[in-house]
Amino acid sequence: MSLLEVRNVSKSYGSGHASVTALSDVSFVLDEGRLLAVLGPSGSGKTTLLSIIAGLLRPTSGQIIIDGKPIHLRSNREAAAFRRSRVGLVFQDHHLVHYLTAKENLLLVPHLSGRIQHQHRELASSLLGEFGLEARANHTPSMLSGGERQRVAIARALMNEPRIMLVDEPTSNLDTERGRQVVEMLSRHISGREMTCVMVTHDPRMAEAADEALHLIDGRVHSADAEGVLASAP
Amino acid sequence: MLPTDILLIHASMIACTPRVTDSANIGTRLLIDARSGMLAVKELLGSKLKFGLIALAIGLVVSLTLLMAAMSEGLLTGMTGAKGSLAGDALVFQGDTYPILERSVLSAEDLQRIASAEGVANSYGIGHVIVSVNSTDEPFDARVFGLGDRFDQLPLVEGDLVSGPGQAVIDVTAKVTGVGIGDTLGLTPIDEELDVVGITEDRQYVMTPAVYVDLPTWERLYLVTALGRMQDAEGHGAPEPELLARQVSGSASIAAVELEEGFTLERLASELGSDFVVVTPEEAALAGNGMPEMVVAIGGIQVVSLAIGALIVGVFSYITTLHKTGQIAAIKALGASNGYVYRQLLVQITLLVPVASAFGLAMTLGASLSMPPTMGLEPQPERWAITLVLVYIMAYLGSLFSLRSILAIDPATALDRAEH
Incomplete structure (x- = not known):
């Protein structure tokens, strides 16, 4: 069952002669339980695509359908509510809150949606355990290694049990081995669950752990490495 | 236990009290919102030196303002006490x-x-x-x-x-x-x-x-x-x-x-x-001997010191906001509203100002005790209370400096940058 549909999405900045096209007519479909790696050189439109799917940017044209519902027409307030409830975000440089412990960083997500309840604490402990961080639960980010911070960031993105995870360059600050571990961990977590994941990376080796891959060059889809990614696109 | 739990208990207690008016509840929630409390309190506790220095700076302004209030009262009494207090209509x-x-x-x-x-x-x-x-x-x-x-x-x-x-x-x-x-x-x-x-x-x-x-x-x-x-x-x-x-x-x-x-x-x-x-005796007291000019000058100094207080709070909160632009962008990207981020700042001001006021009060009392009685320093609790309320108002007004920058922070920047 397709969870995410990106239909003919284009994004331009500026107008007239000063107009710059960041994305041009990008389309793909992603099913539940699948991890899509979006590859491409710097400036190819990867992060713009991620921002549009997250509702942080509006496409100039095209549609984003998640769970059969268009999200590209939502107001900023509605888009924020949508991200709180349905989207897990992992930033390139983790953006953990430096004065909160690892566990408190996880609890920040339910905190933004309302009260922190007992089940949220249990889920946070469970996720920290799953990512091998139970001993680090009460450590602040400055006391964690780069890999640990990135794992905390991924665990935080899972706190609202999202339908879609959007991951931006999760391994850019890690060495190859640690980067591979993080991506494999992410892939294992998504596999077989009622969610999907779009991971932006510039590193083709990291894409090996993904189920599918999409290559962007100059804002256009250059190729898809798995059957079905483009085939079923509208 | 997270600080937010304490604030949640507080918020629930408010919820249990008889409802006075909706606007009163909204006002209370704005300042003591449990959801805002977690980050605000944690940040205060996590950056004690930074916020301690801010509180000290605000405290100095509070002290200056209180001293000005006490000195103006002392000056008025010294200039006109005998005349203004004459019994009669x-x-x-x-x-x-x-x-x-x-x-x-x-x-x-x-x-x-x-x-x-x-x-x-x-x-x-x-x-x-x-x-x-x-x-x-x-x-x-x-x-x-x-x-x-x-x-x-x-x-x-x-x-x-x-x-x-x-x-x-x-x-x-x-x-x-x-x-x-x-x-x-x-x-x-x-x-x-x-x-x-x-x-x-x-x-x-x-x-x-x-x-x-x-x-x-x-x-x-x-x-x-x-x-x-x-x-x-x-x-x-x-x-x-x-x-x-x-x-x-x-x-x-x-x-x-x-x-x-x-x-x-x-x-x-x-x-x-x-x-x-x-x-009236009051009119007579405030007339002649340069009193009208003195009253205007004292009032002006007090207004200026309060304005400086607002400016200090405003500048500090603005710089603090700029300093954590990335973090605010990330929290907004995670789904936090501008109101949530601004409330966090208000909670911090609500907690900082009493600490700053305590600093200021201690400094003022110390100064007033060390001065001779001829100095004309006359502490008046009611005027001080009014001054502290004004400091609060000025602090909240100063925080508006930051509101603009909070509104301007684009959550999309948390995803590194938009490529264009």
């Missing part, structure tokens, strides 16, 4: 001399005319003369006020009220020159003496202590002083002392009047005509 001056107390003279006939005017329930004469006291360790000038039989209006700190000629009640500020109960004040150059029987407070005029005597004593002092002023070095030019004494007899500088119920100052002024000026 109105003071009557000689026409054309208002607001200069030193120039006003009301004859016995004038006082009788005032006393018998329509609407006057009671009246009494008040004499005023400037003397020099040289019998103490430190000679000082004093303002002698002759009061009819209305010494009951003086708040006694020590001793007794005046009960006869030659006795005086003196303001407490004269004590720093060594004056005490039982002392005899030698007045120059008129070779008169006064026995100090009581000490009063908040009774100064033009920054000199007031000395209260009965009207016969004042008459004698006034007469001798006037004769001395009128004659030249060789003793020529003075009128006959007996003639002057007859003129001065039964007179006063001004009159204090208590009006019948419902009778207005305007009606009394109309009744008395242009030979007299009728004003």
Whole structure:
């Protein structure tokens, strides 16, 4: 069952002669339980695509359908509510809150949606355990290694049990081995669950752990490495 | 347990209290929102040095503002305490001399005319003369006020009220020159003496202590002083002392009047005509001796110090906001609203200002205790409370500096940058 549909999405900045096209007519479909790696050189439109799917940017044209519902027409307030409830975000440089412990960083997500309840604490402990961080639960980010911070960031993105995870360059600050571990961990977590994941990376080796891959060059889809990614696109 | 849990209990307690109005609840929630509390409190605790310095800076401004309030009160009391506190609904001056107390003279006939005017329930004469006291360790000038039989209006700190000629009640500020109960004040150059029987407070005029005597004593002092002023070095030019004494007899500088119920100052002024000026004691206190200019200057300094406080809070919160732009972008990307981020700042201000106020209060009290009584510092709890409320308001207004920058932070920047 397709969870995410990106239909003919284009994004331009500026107008007239000063107009710059960041994305041009990008389309793909992603099913539940699948991890899509979006590859491409710097400036190819990867992060713009991620921002549009997250509702942080509006496409100039095209549609984003998640769970059969268009999200590209939502107001900023509605888009924020949508991200709180349905989207897990992992930033390139983790953006953990430096004065909160690892566990408190996880609890920040339910905190933004309302009260922190007992089940949220249990889920946070469970996720920290799953990512091998139970001993680090009460450590602040400055006391964690780069890999640990990135794992905390991924665990935080899972706190609202999202339908879609959007991951931006999760391994850019890690060495190859640690980067591979993080991506494999992410892939294992998504596999077989009622969610999907779009991971932006510039590193083709990291894409090996993904189920599918999409290559962007100059804002256009250059190729898809798995059957079905483009085939079923509208 | 996270700090938010404490705040959640607090919020639930608020929810259990009877609902007064929706707007009151909204206001309470705005400031004590449990969801805002977690990050705000954690950040305060996690950056003690930074927020401690901010609190210290705000505390210094609070201290400056409180000191200004205390000094302005002290200055007003020092300049006008004796005049402004005279008991009565109105003071009557000689026409054309208002607001200069030193120039006003009301004859016995004038006082009788005032006393018998329509609407006057009671009246009494008040004499005023400037003397020099040289019998103490430190000679000082004093303002002698002759009061009819209305010494009951003086708040006694020590001793007794005046009960006869030659006795005086003196303001407490004269004590720093060594004056005490039982002392005899030698007045120059008129070779008169006064026995100090009581000490009063908040009774100064033009920054000199007031000395209260009965009207016969004042008459004698006034007469001798006037004769001395009128004659030249060789003793020529003075009128006959007996003639002057007859003129001065039964007179006063001004009159204090208590009006019948419902009778207005305007009606009394109309009744008395242009030979007299009728004003309230408060109006008289704030007129003359450069008081209008002083009041404007003091008010201006207080407003400026409050504005500086707002600016400091504003600049600090603005810099702090700029400093954590990336973090705010990420939190907004995770779904936090602008209101959530701004409330977090408000919670921090709500928690910081009392700490800063405590710093400021301690510094002000320390400063006021280390100053001599002549310094004219007069702490007034109500004015301080108003000042602290104004500091809060200024702090919240200052936070508006940050609101603009919070609104301008694009959550999309958390995803590194938009590629274009």
